[in-house]
Amino acid sequence: MSSAEFAFIDWLRSRTPAGQRVVVGIGDDAAVVAWPDPTHLVITTDMLLEGSCFRLAEAGARRVGNKAMSVNLSDIAAMAARPVAAVVSVGLPRAGGRALAEELYLGLREVADDFATPIVGGDTNSWDGPLTISVTLIGETTPRGAVRRNGARPGDWLIVTGPLGGSILGHHLDFTPRVREALALHNLVDLHAMIDISDGLARDLSHLCEESRVGAVVIAESLPIREDARKLAATTGRTVTQHALADGEDFELLFAVSPADGVRLLGTQPIAGLSLVRIGQFVEEPGMWLMEAGQRRELPALGYSHEFE
Amino acid sequence: MSSAEFAFIDWLRSRTPAGQRVVVGIGDDAAVVAWPDPTHLVITTDMLLEGSCFRLAEAGARRVGNKAMSVNLSDIAAMAARPVAAVVSVGLPRAGGRALAEELYLGLREVADDFATPIVGGDTNSWDGPLTISVTLIGETTPRGAVRRNGARPGDWLIVTGPLGGSILGHHLDFTPRVREALALHNLVDLHAMIDISDGLARDLSHLCEESRVGAVVIAESLPIREDARKLAATTGRTVTQHALADGEDFELLFAVSPADGVRLLGTQPIAGLSLVRIGQFVEEPGMWLMEAGQRRELPALGYSHEFE
Numbered sequence: 001m002s003s004a005e006f007a008f009i010d011w012l013r014s015r016t017p018a019g020q021r022v023v024v025g026i027g028d029d030a031a032v033v034a035w036p037d038p039t040h041l042v043i044t045t046d047m048l049l050e051g052s053c054f055r056l057a058e059a060g061a062r063r064v065g066n067k068a069m070s071v072n073l074s075d076i077a078a079m080a081a082r083p084v085a086a087v088v089s090v091g092l093p094r095a096g097g098r099a100l101a102e103e104l105y106l107g108l109r110e111v112a113d114d115f116a117t118p119i120v121g122g123d124t125n126s127w128d129g130p131l132t133i134s135v136t137l138i139g140e141t142t143p144r145g146a147v148r149r150n151g152a153r154p155g156d157w158l159i160v161t162g163p164l165g166g167s168i169l170g171h172h173l174d175f176t177p178r179v180r181e182a183l184a185l186h187n188l189v190d191l192h193a194m195i196d197i198s199d200g201l202a203r204d205l206s207h208l209c210e211e212s213r214v215g216a217v218v219i220a221e222s223l224p225i226r227e228d229a230r231k232l233a234a235t236t237g238r239t240v241t242q243h244a245l246a247d248g249e250d251f252e253l254l255f256a257v258s259p260a261d262g263v264r265l266l267g268t269q270p271i272a273g274l275s276l277v278r279i280g281q282f283v284e285e286p287g288m289w290l291m292e293a294g295q296r297r298e299l300p301a302l303g304y305s306h307e308f309e
Numbered sequence: 310m311s312s313a314e315f316a317f318i319d320w321l322r323s324r325t326p327a328g329q330r331v332v333v334g335i336g337d338d339a340a341v342v343a344w345p346d347p348t349h350l351v352i353t354t355d356m357l358l359e360g361s362c363f364r365l366a367e368a369g370a371r372r373v374g375n376k377a378m379s380v381n382l383s384d385i386a387a388m389a390a391r392p393v394a395a396v397v398s399v400g401l402p403r404a405g406g407r408a409l410a411e412e413l414y415l416g417l418r419e420v421a422d423d424f425a426t427p428i429v430g431g432d433t434n435s436w437d438g439p440l441t442i443s444v445t446l447i448g449e450t451t452p453r454g455a456v457r458r459n460g461a462r463p464g465d466w467l468i469v470t471g472p473l474g475g476s477i478l479g480h481h482l483d484f485t486p487r488v489r490e491a492l493a494l495h496n497l498v499d500l501h502a503m504i505d506i507s508d509g510l511a512r513d514l515s516h517l518c519e520e521s522r523v524g525a526v527v528i529a530e531s532l533p534i535r536e537d538a539r540k541l542a543a544t545t546g547r548t549v550t551q552h553a554l555a556d557g558e559d560f561e562l563l564f565a566v567s568p569a570d571g572v573r574l575l576g577t578q579p580i581a582g583l584s585l586v587r588i589g590q591f592v593e594e595p596g597m598w599l600m601e602a603g604q605r606r607e608l609p610a611l612g613y614s615h616e617f618e
Contacts, residue, residue, distance in 0.1 A: 041350070045432050045445055047398035052436040089356035089443040123354050123443075127361040134398045134432075134443035136354055 042139040042146060044075040050130035054173065061100050063173040064133070065107020071198065072137040073115055073177035074251045078196040079146040080186035081139040083115050083179065088122040091132040100131065108135070115179055144186055147255075151192040152212035154284040157262030159276050162252040164201055165229025165243035172249035181271050182253060188270060189261035200248035200303025206288060208256065218245075218280040218299060220292035226250070241292065246302035256282055351448040351455060353384040359439035363482065370409050372482040373442070374416020380507065381446040382424055382486035383560045387505040388455040389495035390448040392424050392488065397431040400441040409440065417444070424488055453495055456564075460501040461521035463593040466571030468585050471561040473510055474538025474552035481558035490580050491562060497579060498570040509557035509612025511597065517565065518597060527554075527589040527608060529601035535559070550601065555611035565591055 048068045050056050056064060069086065076083050088108060092101055101124065112119055117137070161178055178196070185191060193212055195204045201218075209216050220241045229243040236243075257265065265276050280291075288299040357377045359365050365373060378395065385392050397417060401410055410433065421428055426446070470487055487505070494500060502521055504513045510527075518525050529550045538552040545552070566574065574585050589600075597608040 041447070043394065043396055043430060043445075043447060045396040045398050045430060045443070047400060047432050047434055047441075047443060049400045049434055049436040049438060049441075051438070052400075052434060085352065087352055087354040087445055089354050089445075091356060091358045091361075091441055121352060121354060123356050125356055125358055125361060127358040127439075129358060129360070129438045129441070132356075132358075132400055132438070132441045134354070134356060134445075136352075136396055136398075136443075136445035138350070138352060138447065 040141045040146060042076060042079055042081040042141060043136065044072055044139075045134060045136040046071045046075065047132065047134040049132050056131055059173050061103035062107035064131070065104040065109075066111050067173050068133045068135050069108045069111035070175060070177045070251070072135045073111070073117070073179050074175075074196040074198065076137055076139040077177050077179040077182040078194055078253065079139075079141070079148070080144075080182040080191060080194065081141050081146055082183065083117040083137055083139045085118050085120045086112055086135055086137050088119055089125075089134040090122070091125045091127050091129060093131060094126045094128060097126050104131075104133070115177070142183065142186060147182075147186060147191045147194040149193050149195055149208050149211040152208050152214050152256035152282045153192060153258075154214055154282055155259060156192055156256040156282040157259055157278050158205070158216060158218070158254070158256060158280040158282060159262060159265065160197070160201075160224065160252055160254050160279050161271075161274055161276060162250070163224040163226035163229075164197065164245075164250045164252065165240060165247045166226050166232040167228065167247055167249040169228040169232060171226065171228060175251045177251060178253050181274055184271050185253075185255070185265075189257050189265060192256040192258070194253055194255040197250040197252050197254055198248055200246045201250070201254065202245045202288065202299055203248070203301045203303025204254055206301035208254065209282075209286065209288060212256070212282070213286065215283045215285045215287040215289070216280055217283055217289045217291055217296070220290055222277065222279045224275070224277045224279075242302075245290075245299070248303050349450040349455060351385060351388055351390040351450060352445065353381055353448075354443060354445040355380045355384065356441065356443040358441050365440055368482050370412035371416035373440070374413040374418075375420050376482050377442045377444050378417045378420035379484060379486045379560070381444045382420070382426070382488050383484075383505040383507065385446055385448045386486050386488040386491040386562065387503055388448075388450070388457070389453070389491040389500060389503065390450050390455055391492065392426040392446055392448045394427050394429045395421055395444055395446050397428055398434075398443040399431070400434045400436050400438060402440060403435045403437060406435050413440075413442070424486075451492065451495060456491075456495060456500045456503045457520075458502050458504055458517050459520040461517050461523050461565035461591045462501060462567075463523055463591055464568060465501055465565040465591040466568055466587050467514070467525060467527070467563070467565060467589040467591060468571060468574065469506070469510075469533065469561055469563050469588050470580075470583055470585060471559070472533040472535035472538075473506065473554075473559045473561065474549060474556045475535050475541040476537065476556055476558040478537040478540060480535065480537060484560045486560060487562050490583055493580050494562075494564070494574075498566050498574060501565040501567070503562055503564040506559040506561050506563055507557055509555045510559070510563065511554045511608055512557070512610045512612025513563055515597060515610035517563065518591075518595065521565070521591070522595065524592045524594045524596045524598070525589055526592055526598045526600055526605070529599055531586065531588045533584070533586045533588075551611075554599075554608070557612050
């Protein structure tokens, strides 16, 4: 709630590279961002909590900082928007908080810099609890507007931007958010609906289906599998397909396009460094199904969810 | 990081009163806000942590929600900007988290509604730690621009919008952020510099002085004293002046205006419900001084600060 004695946020602000969107000024605890364009504003926020979203001892503070910025950028990517600026709130454990903060902020900065996104403000607190970080990003839509979850149509192809499953073995900390890829796709084809896979393919697909009021069929054999999903499956007794469907934190994009656009994308693979894979199709009947070894069965919305009592 | 099973945020969004700024759509974890004006964007974030910024058992979740929204609105007020939209991230304890969240969100909503500020997104998490809430507000400047901390000039009057001290006895949870008053003042006079008193009068004044590169003299006898500061002083052995200078969380505005504007404001008291008080003056020499019983002595930047090791 108050500024920290060691002014992390000022330190962060002072390191914003030249040429990034100008921060007009800092007044009180708010920042003023130049906002000349008559486009729409996109805003997203994600909180990471020690023990729930990461294990600090395992990950290290720098990678936690990477992840805190990247998960928010992934939400901006899911709408095919451009990031503009970030604010960061942290609750630091009192003991060792300063050293922790420095590593954490390095991690936040290196990802923000990769996406030319200045960190314009924040709030640094100390407390007796575990590390908690909340990042809020604002972004702007392109002239083509924001891609939402509600535009998938029966017959649309279901395409994913990369391999799935096993992210807990490292990918969930080290991924690169698909911001550039989303903008490139948005520029090339008419994206009917899009989401980033954070909670798990099946669960995130269920959001697309519900909000678009359509159903979907996923072809198990077509799912691109991350090598870590195979490693994990060898120890968990679950199949690689189950891992790909439900692990989550893949941070790949899942989107709907017309068959014509789908054919074009898969035929030309126009996005550098990306292998687009068709994993199924949207259908008129509400629901989700998995086709596996020639059998069609219902696909529950597997994936991560926070539980309360 | 993921959506909660009980979709608090959707519930919040669905209750946004008609007539508030239109949320164009919800896509993925980001919201799209219509942003037609070529004004500047203001963004602020504040995190509240159980045990550090409030005691849940004492305050109750609803008042914690009130406070989490109000401290952010107070930061917007300090720049004389208008709130536009809010996002809310929470980390809820697993046991009892749902009931807690409902009360918390009621508290967030009632303050947001008072200021016609839709809650357009957020992130609900559960964990084994204590309650943590982070609110981010975006706002827009008026055609007169944002008021910053760096415009105070030697000779300017130092004015405060209300009584100080003793906020820990209740005011820190129950205050009304000075958003409307700030806009009214901004419309009436040329506000050279402004801040809200969160860390304590002396500490927040030091920010105005440093950023404006001026000094200030505070007249102890002129400080408006909250009744709770007197109550507290009766038990702490400190003077009411000490409480007024250093307690913080008053969430009154502290600002600099020319003597001519100062005379006009104090003579007419044009802001309904507000008693503006002149408590000192800015001077050329950097530093801060307290005039008390005819004696001038140095005034340290007393107030709250987070400590790290």
